[in-house]
Amino acid sequence: MNSIANKVLNSFKEKFSNTPNVYFSPGRINLIGEHIDYNDGYVMPAAINKGIYYAVAANGTDTINILALDFNETLNIKITDIKKMDSWKNYVLSVVNEFVLLGKITQGFDCVFSGDIPQGSGMSSSAAVEGGLAFALNEIFNFGYSRVQLALLCQRAEHNYPNVQCGIMDMYASLNGKKDHVILLDCTSVTHEYFPFVLKEYTIVMVNSKVHHSLASGEYNVRRQRCEEGLGILKTKLGVQSFRDISSTDDIVPFKETMTPEVYDCCKYVVEEIARTRKAGALLRQHDLKAFGQLMYATHEGLSKLYQVSCVELDFLVEQAKTNTAVIGARLMGGGFGGCTINMVRNESVELFIAAISAAYKQKFSIEPEAYIMSISDGTARIID
Ligand code: GLA
Numbered sequence: 001m002n003s004i005a006n007k008v009l010n011s012f013k014e015k016f017s018n019t020p021n022v023y024f025s026p027g028r029i030n031l032i033g034e035h036i037d038y039n040d041g042y043v044m045p046a047a048i049n050k051g052i053y054y055a056v057a058a059n060g061t062d063t064i065n066i067l068a069l070d071f072n073e074t075l076n077i078k079i080t081d082i083k084k085m086d087s088w089k090n091y092v093l094s095v096v097n098e099f100v101l102l103g104k105i106t107q108g109f110d111c112v113f114s115g116d117i118p119q120g121s122g123m124s125s126s127a128a129v130e131g132g133l134a135f136a137l138n139e140i141f142n143f144g145y146s147r148v149q150l151a152l153l154c155q156r157a158e159h160n161y162p163n164v165q166c167g168i169m170d171m172y173a174s175l176n177g178k179k180d181h182v183i184l185l186d187c188t189s190v191t192h193e194y195f196p197f198v199l200k201e202y203t204i205v206m207v208n209s210k211v212h213h214s215l216a217s218g219e220y221n222v223r224r225q226r227c228e229e230g231l232g233i234l235k236t237k238l239g240v241q242s243f244r245d246i247s248s249t250d251d252i253v254p255f256k257e258t259m260t261p262e263v264y265d266c267c268k269y270v271v272e273e274i275a276r277t278r279k280a281g282a283l284l285r286q287h288d289l290k291a292f293g294q295l296m297y298a299t300h301e302g303l304s305k306l307y308q309v310s311c312v313e314l315d316f317l318v319e320q321a322k323t324n325t326a327v328i329g330a331r332l333m334g335g336g337f338g339g340c341t342i343n344m345v346r347n348e349s350v351e352l353f354i355a356a357i358s359a360a361y362k363q364k365f366s367i368e369p370e371a372y373i374m375s376i377s378d379g380t381a382r383i384i385d
Contacts, residue, residue, distance in 0.1 A: 004053045005383060008112050011069055012055035016110040019057060021140065022384035025132025026051035026377050027123035028173035029204065029342060030333055031284075032292075032299055033277040035307055037167025037187045039227050039270045040242040042277040044184055044284075045169055046197060046376045047177020052115035052128040053383075056136040061108045066092060069114035079105055084161045091129045094161035096137070098153045104143055111136075118370065120212030122334025126162070127170030130154040135175065135380040147175040147379065148190060164217045165224050177379035184281055188242065195285065197376055202289055202328065203350050204374040206340040207321075207357055209313040210367050213337040220335050223266060223307060230267035233258055243270045262308075269306035273299060293329025293344050297322065300331030300341075309336030313365055317341045320357050327353060340372075 005022055012020050026047035033043030059065070066075045068088050075089055082093050082100060092111075099105045113132070117125040134150045134157075137143070145153065154171035158164050168190060173183055181194040231243060237255050240246055249271050256264050276295045283292045300318050304310035314332040318341055321330035326349030333342040345353045354371040361369045 002053070002383075004114050004116060008053045008055045008069065008114050009384065011067060012057075012110070012112040015067060015112065016057065016059070016065070018059060018110065020055035020110070020112075021057065021136065021382050023054045023056065023132050023136050023380060024051055024383050025054065025128045025135065025380040026174050026177055027117040027125060027128050028170055028177070029123065029206070029374055029376075030169065030173070031182060031342070032280045032295060033169075033273065034299055034303055034331070034333070035223060035309065035335075036243075036270055036273050036277070037169035037185070038165070038224055039167075039231075039274075040188045040244050041270070041274045042184060042186055042281070043169045044182050044277065044280060045173035046182045047173055047379050048123065049375045049377045050115070050117045050123065050372070051174075051377075052113055052117070052125065052132045054111060054113045054132045054136050056109055056111045056133070056140060058140050059108050059110045063108040064096065065108070065110045067112045069112060079108060088129065090161040091126050091157070092133055094157035095130050095133045095154060097160065098134075098157045099137060099143070104141065105137075107141075109137065109140065118208055120339055121206070121208050122332070122336075122339025123206070124170040124174065124334065126158065126164075127154060127174050130157050131171050131174040131380050139382065148172070151175050152190070162217070163221075165221045173379075175379050177377060179378045180376050182284070182376070188244065197284075198287070199289065199344075200287070201347055202344050203347050205343045205345050205350060205354065206333070206372045206374060207317050207343060207354075207361075208340045208370040208372070209311075209317060209338055209361070210369055211311065211313045211338040213311060219309065219337060223309065226263045226266040227270060230259055230263040233263075234267065243267070244274050246271050247275075265306040265308070269302045272302055272306075289344065290328050293327075296329030296331045296342070296344065303332055303336060307336075311337055313338065313361075313367075314341060316364060317357065317361060317369075320360050321353075324349075324353055324356065326350075
């Protein structure tokens with residue numbers, strides 16, 4: 001058994017008297033399609049082998065008891081007292097609150113959790129926390145919700161207590177991942193198809209900048225508002241329903257003066273990124289990874305210059321990747337303002353790449369970055385019962 005699963009199970013046994021189920025809820029990477037899940041785009045995430053492990057059991061009382069091992073903190077709260085709190089508590093309680101709003105939670109539960117997704121890395125530890133608990137409660141109490149319904153519930157939960165107006169990608173990918181497959185998620189219909197992710201001569205390497213700018217969640221909501229504002233204008237001017245109805249940025253140029261520069265740049269980025277993801281799917285199927293890698297660089301450029309969610313550290317990591325002939329594509333991944341870059345690197349050069357980029361980054365910012373070699377896993381599942 002995985003060592004974290006073991007630790008969670010043993011801690012549960014020490015602290016509580018009942019027998020839990022143990023679950024794994026993965027983080028996610030996203031190959032392409034950034035900041036377009038809430039803009040009716042297509043995204044290409046996959047669940048990863050890093051995630052959150054939960055031990056959970058119903059307790060037949062009116063109280064919820066949670067031990068967050070990584071924070072060494074305990075929360076004991078009556079179901080009727082659930083409210084917005086701080087840090088990790090917001091994520092778990094907001095999920096419980098969504099079930100309460102649906103009239104579902106009638107008794108308490110005991111729970112221990114821990115994980116190995118570096119916080120603030122952009123690999124979505126929050127969605128893994130939310131999805132894992134939602135999945136566990138759904139199973140333990142026989143609520144009968146589908147994985148898609150649970151993903152939508154977790155999205156509402158993230159909007160509510162943590163107040164991050166996120167899209168559906170993270171929780172959807174975590175709950176619906178498939179080993180060695182990428183998910184092509186249509187964020188309008190909230191449906192997906194899988195296709196095999198065969199990299200052959202390449203490896204996905206994440207490089208963690210270890211910076212996490214505190215503006216991240218506020219600025220995220222600002223980007224979402226800019227897009228809504230821009231789309232509102234484009235709907236009336238162009239008669240479109242969504243960004244995906246706009247086939248070229250040429251169509252939006254005439255309306256540049258009707259928007260603030262920030263709103264216009266966000267709209268331009270979204271139209272371009274939707275076009276890139278459409279191309280990317282075809283390229284992956286043809287195994288044209290070099291062309292796919294060029295799209296990754298173009299996405300980074302757009303995220304940095306137009307969408308303005310990068311930072312000097314991430315720009316530096318992507319520039320470094322570009323100078324390395326073993327890398328065919330790199331970009332910041334996730335919400336931005338810190339976290340990881342995702343890099344596609346030739347298999348035989350992975351170690352050299354990690355050593356070179358780590359040394360350059362350390363010299364420039366006096367921060368030791370971390371690098372992770374990714375493997376793609378199944379979505380949230382019970383692993384012990
Ligand atoms: C965060 C959000 C997602 C998505 C990404 C950017 O991870 O939770 O919904 O918008 O940022 O692509």
